[in-house]
Amino acid sequence: MTSQNLPGQPHIAYRGNELFSEDVRLSDLVKEHGTPLFVYSKSAMLSALAAYQRGFAGRKVQICYAMKANPALGVIQLFAQAGCGFDIVSGGDMDRVLAAGGQAEKIIFSGVGKTRAEMRRALEAGIGCFNVESEAELEVLSEVALSMGLRAPVSIRVNPNVDPMTHPYISTGLKGNKFGIAHERVVRTYQRAATLAGIRVVGIDCHIGSQITQEEPYLDAMDRMLDLVEAIEAAGIPIQHIDFGGGLGIDYNGDTPPPADRLWEKLLAKLDARGFGQRQLMIEPGRSLVGNAGVCLTEVLYLKPGEQKNFCIIDAAMNDLPRPAMYQAFHQIVPLQSRAEAPATWDVVGPICESGDWIGHDRALAVQPGDLLAVLSAGAYCMSMASNYNSRGRAAEILVEGNQTRLIRQRETIADQMRQEILLLNK
Numbered sequence: 001m002t003s004q005n006l007p008g009q010p011h012i013a014y015r016g017n018e019l020f021s022e023d024v025r026l027s028d029l030v031k032e033h034g035t036p037l038f039v040y041s042k043s044a045m046l047s048a049l050a051a052y053q054r055g056f057a058g059r060k061v062q063i064c065y066a067m068k069a070n071p072a073l074g075v076i077q078l079f080a081q082a083g084c085g086f087d088i089v090s091g092g093d094m095d096r097v098l099a100a101g102g103q104a105e106k107i108i109f110s111g112v113g114k115t116r117a118e119m120r121r122a123l124e125a126g127i128g129c130f131n132v133e134s135e136a137e138l139e140v141l142s143e144v145a146l147s148m149g150l151r152a153p154v155s156i157r158v159n160p161n162v163d164p165m166t167h168p169y170i171s172t173g174l175k176g177n178k179f180g181i182a183h184e185r186v187v188r189t190y191q192r193a194a195t196l197a198g199i200r201v202v203g204i205d206c207h208i209g210s211q212i213t214q215e216e217p218y219l220d221a222m223d224r225m226l227d228l229v230e231a232i233e234a235a236g237i238p239i240q241h242i243d244f245g246g247g248l249g250i251d252y253n254g255d256t257p258p259p260a261d262r263l264w265e266k267l268l269a270k271l272d273a274r275g276f277g278q279r280q281l282m283i284e285p286g287r288s289l290v291g292n293a294g295v296c297l298t299e300v301l302y303l304k305p306g307e308q309k310n311f312c313i314i315d316a317a318m319n320d321l322p323r324p325a326m327y328q329a330f331h332q333i334v335p336l337q338s339r340a341e342a343p344a345t346w347d348v349v350g351p352i353c354e355s356g357d358w359i360g361h362d363r364a365l366a367v368q369p370g371d372l373l374a375v376l377s378a379g380a381y382c383m384s385m386a387s388n389y390n391s392r393g394r395a396a397e398i399l400v401e402g403n404q405t406r407l408i409r410q411r412e413t414i415a416d417q418m419r420q421e422i423l424l425l426n427k
């Protein structure tokens, strides 16, 4: 039987005409669990992590998985067991990490809108670092920490004003973005931080965007960060760790981001050349650890050929896979059981009542109603952004390891959806 890997998807392959993830036939999973169904490969996640670990061999580095990419407890648990810390953006994220056995001291808390209650709970838990995104936040954090008799460990998120050359919605390190503190104000902000009794400066941090496929923006941002570290330390404020954020892209459709180890070889050379090679480093990768480890399985409900467009209507939708509607993102779509017939061209769409509910435009597919399809590269920013729009329950999630499978999230029922709601009094 021939085995054929899909480009950019090392854990996904056709054996004969059947699609497998690791050693699991995906159509078998559908028989047992239905559709839509997210399936993640454990070895794909661990090998993505290993690329970073190889790149950092011999260095002091803490990899903090940016869990907003995929916050399933089973996924967090896997990365916690592999030694990762976590980049969180809410109190709920923190609760997930702690519930899955992650260590509080390896948590870093990013985000422009941390509430006082979230700050208090994170201080109680003893997280490793708050990545502070504004001067106003710094003042409030100091106040909250002081009221608890604590000093909050802080790094300031720098907005280095470099263009990551990615989609505008996932570019975060440009002047016009809401994130971080403008490059020019950073030293002043550190000087202010050093005077605040509730703040303990521990690091510096940046994150310039997501789905970055080129090296230059990273190299530019690193130069700017190191200039700042020099200026801050010249002002008498020591910086213990340098957090370089996440953002490395994945191959969705022939994209060619640098492999993590190659990128870090270059970044570490720069750090070495400027004398920072032995500093404690942190990174916050999300998508690049999980994106290509996941697929979303879906069934073709109806075919609707038309004069202008042929529609292939599937049972997954923008509530399950929001990236096409949100960012006009491209996901490959392939059959679980390939057919011999010639393909036709289809717009693959979901059942939701929005014209934005499309998963793929103009795709060449040989399909019939009842066929199963896999939407690839669905491990990051899919389930984590899923909603209940149109009263659709969120999908189930499976983790695959070799020929073993584990249900890590049950399909959401309508009872789950209605649990928090209260009917009017019937008077």
Ligand SMILES: *Cc1c(COP(=O)(O)O)cnc(C)c1O
Binding pocket: 066, 068, 069, 087, 110, 111, 207, 209, 210, 211, 245, 246, 247, 248, 284, 285, 286, 287, 288
């Ligand atoms: C989203 C985010 C990340 C992870 O980004 P990826 O593109 O998924 O690697 C890291 N750090 C911060 C602060 C983020 O907001």
